[in-house]
Amino acid sequence: MNRLKTVGYHVSMGLVSFLWIAPILWVIVISFRSFDDVAANGLGSLPHSFTLSTYKQAWEDADEFRALINSLLVTIPAVLLSLGLASMAAYGLARYNIPFRRTVLLLMLMGNLLPPQILLIPISRFVELIGYYDTLIALIAVHVGFGLGFYTFVLHGFMRDLPREIQEAATIDGAGPGKIYASVILPLTRPAMAALGALSFTWIFNDLLWSITVIRSGEKMPVTPALLGLQGLFVSSWNVIAAGTVIAAVPTVAVFLRFQKHFVGGLAIGAVK
């Protein structure tokens, strides 16, 4: 009976995971098919061909290398900056009796409830006004600005629960607020930071909306709009798009694998108080 249960569990869970992974497998299979095969047999059919030229095409036509570099040039500074600033803000708000700290925190959270779409035009105009339109700096600034509220909120919740005694001990040892932040609080916040880092990396890397709002030149576009560029006006080579998508997924998958442990740990952290 027990054995039957185990078998049933594994079979059903296997099916569920297959459902989950099937679209990804489908994309990978399409990425290896030739254009004529896709055009003649349709996207849904079983592959009749095998080619690696789609990857070469995606790499060259979409200029994916430059696009990936652009993406990393935006993502890495944006993640570091927003997490750095958010952790400082959260430290101040969580560990010190700053007047109106609840209001500040609520204000930050409220900003997150605002749908970003209504801010597209104002931001595009503002960025133009200060002369940073069509630069990666603008994109980094936008991502930092938008991430800050949420990251601060999450880190605040985490830092608030750190034992007060640790900070008191550090104060007795003569550490100032800066020292406490750098040598005590920050190391303790590492799991939450890693989880948020992986999350924000994925968000920023996968963003399309902001990049097309503040960037106009093809050669400055990150990887997501570059992939859109593979789509023609009417006709699209889905096999090449699939190949480009697979390539573009590599950095996020790599980051996720690296921080996987923290990610799951970080998620569970707030759960038990």
Place this chain on the structure above:
Amino acid sequence: MTGLAADRRTFLKGLGVLGAAALVPGCATTAPSPGSGASSGATGELSLQSNLSAQQAKGAMEKLVAAYNKTGGAQVKLNTVASEIYRTQLPTYLTSANPPDVYTWYAGSVADSYAKKGLLLDVSSVWEGLGNYPKAMQTLSTSSNGEKIFVPTSYYWWGMFYRKSNFAKWGVTPPKTWEEFLAVCKTIQSKGVPPIGIGLGDTPWVASAWFDYLNIRINGAPFHRDLLAGRGRFDDPKVKAVFTKWQEALPYFDPKGKSFPFQEATSALLGGKTGMFLIGTFFADSAPKDALDDIDFFQFPIIDPAVPVAEEAPTDGYFASKKAKDPEGVKKFMTWLATAEAQEIYVQSSSGTAIPANPDGKSADTPLVKKGKAMIEGAAELTQFFNRDSSDALQPTADAALTKFLDKPDQIDKILKDWQAAAQKVFNA
């Protein structure tokens, strides 16, 4: 197992190093000098914003720009943006403080809507040398206050496409009139094949071709244009006549066509799973090369012989921003784009079904293109396409109405009433 894990770690470390390496030069390259946009006016460079992002068309544009840059004068810098992004961002480009100079876009109503807002450069002086262009092109390129604002460079056509070998197999010949057309549909259906292919999933605008053609065949092009410009009503009995005619052909539509986009519908046509397909020539880009020789088309059947024959010939070309920093340089470039020589460079290296707008320009020398060109030249009137004759804002109202009609053909009156209400909102906006 441990070896594998170690490998993964090294791989990830490598990636980390790569990322860090990317970060260092990033500090240098992304530091902007405030005010430096994509288009740098000071260097005497013209910026050309292009939505032709498909591989072939992009290559053709690069060749075109390279050819112009060799003629001397202001150098043109091509900036290609994904067509989907371009479509949504074009108003932003045009209204920005430092807009690109020249843009690829469509002739007719869509261009005029920007001209009405005072965003486009008057290029009447370019047209002084274009006396050989057909009158229809001139009208399309003129704004509502009489300025020439557009330079057409190429057009394509719509037709009822089919595979010659399949028509031979089914023993049918291309019909000329609506009755013949319905008879052909009936024969094909008796062979167990859905006669009329369509692809509306993701690309619902394809249905507008049917509306456009039925309307210009039954009510004529002037009525159609007035209707789309807001000078008519969609609940007019004349519009209802379009739908009652359409109902006669509805049983022959591929029932699967609602679920896939037109590109898949092309595959269905080529695979012999549908008989015919009303589509623009751009579909040929998604056909395998070996199937191309087997493709032919016929003119959308004539319904009322008394109505002057009109055809859909969407015209592509260029307009320029009013804020262009070097208007003379822009006009010089656009004058060159209007030459037969420039249009041939583009047509030859792009997908090959586009026809140069300049009557002296040579199109691709295939029977298909010759036939298409002859059909357009023989037409008494030309229309563009639903969205080009109206606006991108009106297109979704048509998509909603036509999709609903294909689902529930018996509710025409209600659908047309809803359509009129939705269109009214767009026209009032």
